[in-house]
Amino acid sequence: MNKRIITSLFWAGIFLLLVPGLLHAYLLMPFPGSQDLEAITFVYYLEKIVLPLRIIGFLLVLWPLWHAFAKGRLSEKITKGGMVLVCLGVFYFSDHLYRAERMFEEPQIIRFASSQSNQVPDTLLVLGVVEGSVAKAYPVNYLGYHHKVQDSVGQVPVLVTYCTMCRTGRVFSPVINGTHQTFRLVGARHYNAVIEDASTKSWWYQATGEAAVGPLQGRTLKEITYEQLTLRSWLEKYPNSLILQPDTNYLLAYDDLxxxxxxQPIDKDSTLKSDTLIRKSWVVGITVDEQAKAYDWRELIEAKVVNDLVGKTPVVVTIEPDSLSFHVWNRNLEGNVLHFESDEKTLWDRQTNSTWNWQGECVSGLLTGKKLKSIQAHQEYWHSWQQFHSPTLFWRGEKSPAPTIISEN
Structure with a gap:
């Protein structure tokens, strides 16, 4: 066989061994520039052909490699042998060390404890879920490493997720078309975790529960109501709650979080002004009457309570004295729209001067025993909310002008 043809076969094989896998890894991990590309459909189908292309590449390389070591000069042996070693090194990094599902492993031990035997500090943030008479708390620091915990609350299966790149916590039902699915972590697009169900192999955005590509494209996982607050606040509301305990196999990973x-990053940088908005500024986001709206976290901390109207729904957004736990309620109570005020410790309505606790219940005054309806709210980075809830209204404080409508594009 012509030596030029042999050489061409070798380099074609090396290309197939290296480039598809590297491109796949680049597009599914947060490398510079990769997450801003609209490439989820491309990388979805690329993943399906990486292995076949590698097999073809391996077959193309075999004959030229044998020829080099059997008949080639020393320089040819070093070049071709070195490239094979490079391929092996790349495989190790792209397919093992930096593969999302291996970087962020599933917990090996899922163990819960009561508040009496709990070892989790009550100052930590948790995602709290209630189904029937069962309440469970999932510490964000643990979820942030694993990205997802597949569990059940009472008799209800739940997929509890958290993405640290977006600061997004979400709880979904893992039941699709009547089948309880298991999910694996694929990687990330737009800095948000992408997960895949075992049956249809569809890819789902963690921030929305929407299938972005695959047989179920356009479908959305059913979201299960949850709260994000400190464990202390959660236990005040649900003292009999079970609390997820740390998996001792991942203590160092938890410690990193x-x-x-x-x-938030904006608070760590003294060069930024107090009204500066950056990609990782925290916001509380809600969607009511098909209208998305985000509230600047630092302004919420200062205001303590915000009375607002989103769509046609009057809402109140509150921050507890711990400056970490937040709540959003519908302030329309039996046809009467209440206006709330707060100081460092107390929440009350202006109309009746009744006092309310942080569970949305009136504990003293004319409205004693009444309860506000909760509205699902999410705390996340501004770049995430803008990406997945565009267009959105944005609130930047009581002294700011009318809310701005911001589109991702």
Missing amino acids: KRYDRL
């Missing part, structure tokens, strides 16, 4: 729930 021990301050994750405290300071």
Whole structure:
């Protein structure tokens, strides 16, 4: 066989061994520029052909490699042998060390404890879920590493998820078309975790529960109501709650996130002004009457309580004295729209001067025993809310002008 043809076969094989896999890894991990591309459909189908292309590449390389070591000069042996070693090294990094489902493993031990035997500090943030008479709390620091915990609350299966790149917590039903699915972590697009169900192999965005590509494209996982607040606040509301305990196999990984729930990047940079909005500024986002709206976290901390109208629904957004736990309620109570005020410790309505607790219940005054209806709210980074809820209204404080409508594009 012509030596030029042999050489061409070798380099064609090396190309197939390296490039598809590298491109796949680049598009599914947060490398510079990769997450801003609209490439989820491309990488979805690329993943399906990476292995066949590698097999073809391996077959193309075999004969030229044998020829080099049997008949070639020393320089040819070093070149071709070296490239094979490069391929092996790339495989290790792209298919093992930096593969999402291996970087962020499923918990090996899922163990819960009561408040009496709990070992989790009550200052940590949790995602709290209630089904029937059963309440469970999932610490964000643990979820942030694993990205997802597949569990059940009472008799209801739940998929509890958290993506640290977006600061998005979501709880979904893992039941699709009547079948309880298991999910694997694929990687990330637009800095948000992408998961795949076992049966249809569809890819779902964690921030929305929407299938972005695959047989179920356009479908949305059923979202299960949850609250994000400190464990202390959760236990005040549900003292009999079970609390997810740390998996001792991942204590070092959890330790890397021990301050994750405290300071946002904008607070760590003294060069930024107080009204500066950056990609990782925290917001509380809600969607009511098909209208998305985000509230600047630092302004919420200062205001303590915000009375607002989203779509046609009057809402109240509150921050507890711990400056970490937040709530959003419908302030229309039996046809009467209440206006709330707050100080460092107390929440009351202006109309009756009744006092309310942080569970949305009136504990003293004319409205004692009444309860506000909760509205699902999410705390996340501004770049995430803007990406997945565009267009959106944006509130930047009581002194700011009318809310701005912001589109991702």
